[in-house]
Amino acid sequence: MADVDEDAALRSSQPTANDETELGDEFQDFRFLAALTAKSGGQLPKRGEKDFEPHGTKHQDGILSASRQAMHDALSYTRVHTSKQYNRAFYYGEEGLPRDEVIREDWRQGLDDDHVILVESDKGPHFKTMGKTNTGKRDPGIWLLPEEALYLVERGNLDLWWPSRSSYTSVVPDEDNTDMKEKVDTQDEVDEGFPMSLQAAFSMLIGQDGERGKVSLERYTVYAHLKRMGYAILRASDWDVTQPGKPQSHQVELISEPTSAFSWLFGKFFAEKEIQHSQYGPLVKPGMYRSYNSIYRQIAVIPRHKPNPNPSAPAPIPNDPYRVVFLLWKPSRLPTFAKSNPGLPDFRVAITDARSTCVPSLGQISSLLESTPWAPPKGSEFEGQGKVYQRLKNGWRNVVLAVIDQGVISYLRLGEVAFGDERMYERFDAGGNSGSKRGGGAGRGGRGRGKGRR
Amino acid sequence: MAQSFESVSEPIPISLVSGRYLLFDVNVVTYLRRTHHICGTLIGSIPQNPQQNIFHGLPMELMPEEAKLLVQKEVAYIVDDLAWHKQRYESMKGEDKQKYLQSLRSAGLKARKATQEQAKKNSEMALSRLATQKAKGKKESPAEGTPEPPDDKLPDTSFHDTSGAQEEDSIFGGEGSSPSRQGTAFASNKPYPVTPTTSYASPSLPQNPSPPPDPCVPLSYSLFAHLHSRGYYIMPGLRFGCNYNVYPGDPLRFHSHFLATSFEWDQEIPMLDLIGGGRLGTAVKKGFLIGGEDTEAETDGEWGDNVRTFCIEWGGM
Numbered sequence: 001m002a003d004v005d006e007d008a009a010l011r012s013s014q015p016t017a018n019d020e021t022e023l024g025d026e027f028q029d030f031r032f033l034a035a036l037t038a039k040s041g042g043q044l045p046k047r048g049e050k051d052f053e054p055h056g057t058k059h060q061d062g063i064l065s066a067s068r069q070a071m072h073d074a075l076s077y078t079r080v081h082t083s084k085q086y087n088r089a090f091y092y093g094e095e096g097l098p099r100d101e102v103i104r105e106d107w108r109q110g111l112d113d114d115h116v117i118l119v120e121s122d123k124g125p126h127f128k129t130m131g132k133t134n135t136g137k138r139d140p141g142i143w144l145l146p147e148e149a150l151y152l153v154e155r156g157n158l159d160l161w162w163p164s165r166s167s168y169t170s171v172v173p174d175e176d177n178t179d180m181k182e183k184v185d186t187q188d189e190v191d192e193g194f195p196m197s198l199q200a201a202f203s204m205l206i207g208q209d210g211e212r213g214k215v216s217l218e219r220y221t222v223y224a225h226l227k228r229m230g231y232a233i234l235r236a237s238d239w240d241v242t243q244p245g246k247p248q249s250h251q252v253e254l255i256s257e258p259t260s261a262f263s264w265l266f267g268k269f270f271a272e273k274e275i276q277h278s279q280y281g282p283l284v285k286p287g288m289y290r291s292y293n294s295i296y297r298q299i300a301v302i303p304r305h306k307p308n309p310n311p312s313a314p315a316p317i318p319n320d321p322y323r324v325v326f327l328l329w330k331p332s333r334l335p336t337f338a339k340s341n342p343g344l345p346d347f348r349v350a351i352t353d354a355r356s357t358c359v360p361s362l363g364q365i366s367s368l369l370e371s372t373p374w375a376p377p378k379g380s381e382f383e384g385q386g387k388v389y390q391r392l393k394n395g396w397r398n399v400v401l402a403v404i405d406q407g408v409i410s411y412l413r414l415g416e417v418a419f420g421d422e423r424m425y426e427r428f429d430a431g432g433n434s435g436s437k438r439g440g441g442a443g444r445g446g447r448g449r450g451k452g453r454r
Numbered sequence: 455m456a457q458s459f460e461s462v463s464e465p466i467p468i469s470l471v472s473g474r475y476l477l478f479d480v481n482v483v484t485y486l487r488r489t490h491h492i493c494g495t496l497i498g499s500i501p502q503n504p505q506q507n508i509f510h511g512l513p514m515e516l517m518p519e520e521a522k523l524l525v526q527k528e529v530a531y532i533v534d535d536l537a538w539h540k541q542r543y544e545s546m547k548g549e550d551k552q553k554y555l556q557s558l559r560s561a562g563l564k565a566r567k568a569t570q571e572q573a574k575k576n577s578e579m580a581l582s583r584l585a586t587q588k589a590k591g592k593k594e595s596p597a598e599g600t601p602e603p604p605d606d607k608l609p610d611t612s613f614h615d616t617s618g619a620q621e622e623d624s625i626f627g628g629e630g631s632s633p634s635r636q637g638t639a640f641a642s643n644k645p646y647p648v649t650p651t652t653s654y655a656s657p658s659l660p661q662n663p664s665p666p667p668d669p670c671v672p673l674s675y676s677l678f679a680h681l682h683s684r685g686y687y688i689m690p691g692l693r694f695g696c697n698y699n700v701y702p703g704d705p706l707r708f709h710s711h712f713l714a715t716s717f718e719w720d721q722e723i724p725m726l727d728l729i730g731g732g733r734l735g736t737a738v739k740k741g742f743l744i745g746g747e748d749t750e751a752e753t754d755g756e757w758g759d760n761v762r763t764f765c766i767e768w769g770g771m
Contacts, residue, residue: 029706033500033509050709053702060707067706068484075480075512079501079649080565086647095540154511156501159647162543194546194555197650198498199469199478202513203535207472217474217515221497228499228507354692355672405692407495407515 030071079156079198085124089117089149090163091196093213095204097163108143110135115143116213117160126152129232129339145235146205147215147223153201154224160201163193209241209320219325222351222402225409230331234342238323238371277301296425304420307396309374315366322360322368324348324399347400348372354405369397369416388422465528467654468521469535470666475516476535478652483514490529491687492520493705512651517690518669519678525668532666539653562645569646674698674716676747680761681714688714695734700743712743712765719746728766736768 029049051060092099093116099108108115111134119142122131130148133140144152152158196204207214215223226233277283283299318324327345329337350368352360360368377394381387395415403410462485469476477483477494486492494517496510503509516524524530546554671678674697681688687701689710696713713735717723723744735742745763 030509033503050707051703053708053711064704064707068488068704071706072480072484074500074502074509075483075496077500077502077511078561078565078651080562080569081647081649082565082569088647095536096543151499153649154499154501155504156649159649162546194551195558195647195649196543197478197653198512199535199651199653200539200543202476202478203469203471203539206474214472217472224497224499225507228505230505403692406517406690407497408690408692410692 029067030074031067033070033074079153081156081159083124083157085157086159087119087121087123087152087157088159088161089119089144090161090193091149091201091204092116092118092163093146093204094211097165099213102163102165107141108134111143112145113212114145114214116146117144117149118142119144119158124157126157128334129234129337131339145215146213147220150201150205150215150220151224151227153198160196161193162196162200164191218351218353218404221404221407222349222409223326226326226328226349230334231347232329232331232334232337232339232342234327234339234345236324236327236348238318239325241320244317292425292428296423305416305418306420307376307416307418311370315363315370318367318371319364321352321357322350322364322401324350324368324371326351328400344373348398349400349402351402351404354403360401365414368399368401369414372397372399385427392417392419392422464530466524466530467533468516468524468530469513470532471535475518475521475532475669477514477516478512480512480651483512486524486529487704490524490527491682491685492516492524493687493689494520495690517678518671519675520688522669522671522675523679523682532669534666542653558648558650559645561650562648565646565648566644672697673718676761677714677716677745677763680745680747680759680763683759686712691715694738694740696731696742710740712741713738714743714745714763717744717746719748719750721746732766732768735766741765741767 054060092102099116103118111132115132119127119131122142127142130152131142131144133142149158149160153160205214206217206220209216209219223233277298283301284295285298289295326349327342328347328349329342330346333343333346374397375394376396377387377391382391382394393415395417398413398415401412401414403412462479462481466482466486469478477486483494486494494514496512497515498511498513500506500509500511521530521532525532678688678698681698681700687703687705689699689701689705691697691699691713693699694713696715698714699710700712700714701708701710713731715727715731728742728744731742731744743763743765745761748760748762751760
């Protein structure tokens with residue numbers, strides 16, 4: 001009976017979320033891609049469009065070959081730059097003409113080591129969240145990180161070129177550099193290099209974490225996946241695997257403990273009492289009890305974790321791969337987003353490979369969580385008795401862990417939770433005091449269901 | 455039905471990029487899927503519709519198991535893509551380079567022409583529709599028509615993209631989805647710039663500068679090879695907490711049947727794993743499959759022949 005109830009509650013509570021995740025779980029029929037692009041559409045394929053197993057009918061074979069054809073057609077698209085917002089870029093990474101050798105120092109001031117792609121122009125809305133401008137030059141150029149450039153190439157928004165020695169002067173005209181200019185002038189046609197294919201871009205820009213001017217495929221896959229969802233993404237300070245992670249500077253914050261009238265009056269009295277457990281015998285001493293509170297306090301023998309903005313015993317600094325590598329801002333914040341001053345991110349993402357790593361240990365999770373700032377559930381949406389699960393779900397610190405298995409990404413949200421702070425039993429007494437049926441019966445029923453779900 | 459698959463000649467090059475196996479050629483992807491039941495995982499964006507995660511595009515990432523199986527069957531060989539590209543691009547000069555640029559130029563011209571023709575066709579279609587609407591409007595009452603004036607219909611035909619993705623597109627620039635609008639951007643006869651997907655056409659296979667070692671595969675490879683040899687299609691299984699997601703036919707058309715987890719022959723399996731896997735499998739209407747290789751058993755040389763599998767289902771008693 002209870003089971004049936006639970007299932008019904010589950011199904012009714014989050015039908016839309018369920019549908020969405022289910023869609024992503026299995027490989028989609030490419031015939032529906034057209035529906036996405038068609039102007040009437042935006043309608044996603046429904047579940048159950050697929051068959052259970054092949055039964056050898058011509059009808060089924062026909063549908064399958066149509067699906068395969070649709071997939072083939074969709075994938076055989078060639079990236080043609082027809083747009084007004086045509087951007088060309090040059091690759092100055094270690095594999096070709098390394099940036100630090102080819103480009104004069106005052107043209108690459110203020111850049112990170114990984115900024116190896118120079119963009120000719122920054123037309124289009126992408127550059128609101130991407131790229132970095134070098135300082136110390138009147139005519140500054142825009143430089144991209146490998147994941148940014150690769151994502152734009154993949155999307156068909158960037159034409160990446162393999163530079164020749166004279167390419168750079170054509171991007172940034174400079175009078176001082178006369179000998180270069182003469183060289184260019186003597187040639188009939190300016191040798192600008194040639195375009196790189198998507199395949200070449202992958203081979204040059206994908207590498208191991210820590211290699212200069214490269215990004216690992218796991219990090220890139222997660223980056224592109226999140227980017228397609230519309231997030232603005234910047235690298236976190238713990239990005240570089242060759243550097244030790246930086247501990248979070250724990251800000252001092254005074255937290256006023258919310259105390260109910262009951263615990264204020266009787267808390268001290270019971271707290272002293274609960275320490276005295278006899279070595280044998282029942283946890284709850286026989287006797288007369290007029291409140292749940294006194295009983296529950298006696299049986300609470302296991303110490304609970306209490307989140308603290310300044311942990312007394314800080315966890316070690318986070319280690320690869322359990323460290324925050326990307327900071328995310330929701331699409332709704334894009335209008336006011338400035339890449340030089342982005343503000344506090346909405347999410348922090350750590351990335352791990354399912355095949356080469358195991359389930360993280362408690363120590364690794366604590367380190368990862370403690371490297372993120374203190375973010376307790378505050379505000380009206382988290383207050384009151386009914387918001388227990390919202391509080392627990394939000395946590396006191398949180399981080400998103402992307403687990404990637406051969407290109408398939410699963411996102412997990414890890415939170416530091418204070419179950420010990422949510423004292424259910426205090427409410428049992430409060431319900432009894434108010435003397436109504438509602439307080440006891442319905443209240444407890446609701447909690448019971450909730451417990452079963454988690 | 456007209457099939458437009460280009461023939462692919464074996465062996466096929468698989469790109470090795472920083473320890474990952476990637477495919478960039480759409481013909482190879484289609485060929486492997488049809489002929490060898492290899493699905494891989496698409497990890498790239500679809501430039502036609504880049505702001506979504508339901509459909510993904512090239513490149514395709516292969517599991518090491520898939521790469522190893524193809525190499526073992528002598529269907530494919532591994533190419534170190536970085537070394538190949540470095541060598542190729544550093545030696546690309548003179549005539550070779552002109553030829554490459556020329557091929558891109560002609561592709562760009564072709565694309566330009568196609569776009570212009572499409573734009574012309576679109577405007578013609580819109581005009582004819584306008585004409586029929588006007589003719590209709592004269593006969594029937596005007597109230598039956600759409601509330602917006604017909605002029606607004608005109609640009610509509612050239613926008614392929616007015617779906618939900620358009621909001622995103624206005625933020626992120628949905629170029630490429632509406633060719634005719636931007637067709638005017640290049641008024642001259644200059645070819646459009648083209649970014650090719652692959653670095654070599656499938657007939658001209660790259661020489662392997664330094665053959666990389668065979669793919670390093672996990673212990674579950676024998677189970678993978680066994681299931682593959684029985685005609686199943688196999689995808690990565692982390693979403694369902696297993697090694698492999700096993701499909702009876704092409705995942706494009708069929709739901710998966712089994713959640714396969716590999717164990718060693720003498721390995722003790724915790725009861726909780728069996729119950730957890732069985733419950734999960736039953737909940738998603740799939741069978742929880744365990745399998746392992748008997749390394750001492752004799753085989754007839756066929757791969758994955760000495761693998762035994764069992765399926766565990768939750769009895770609803």
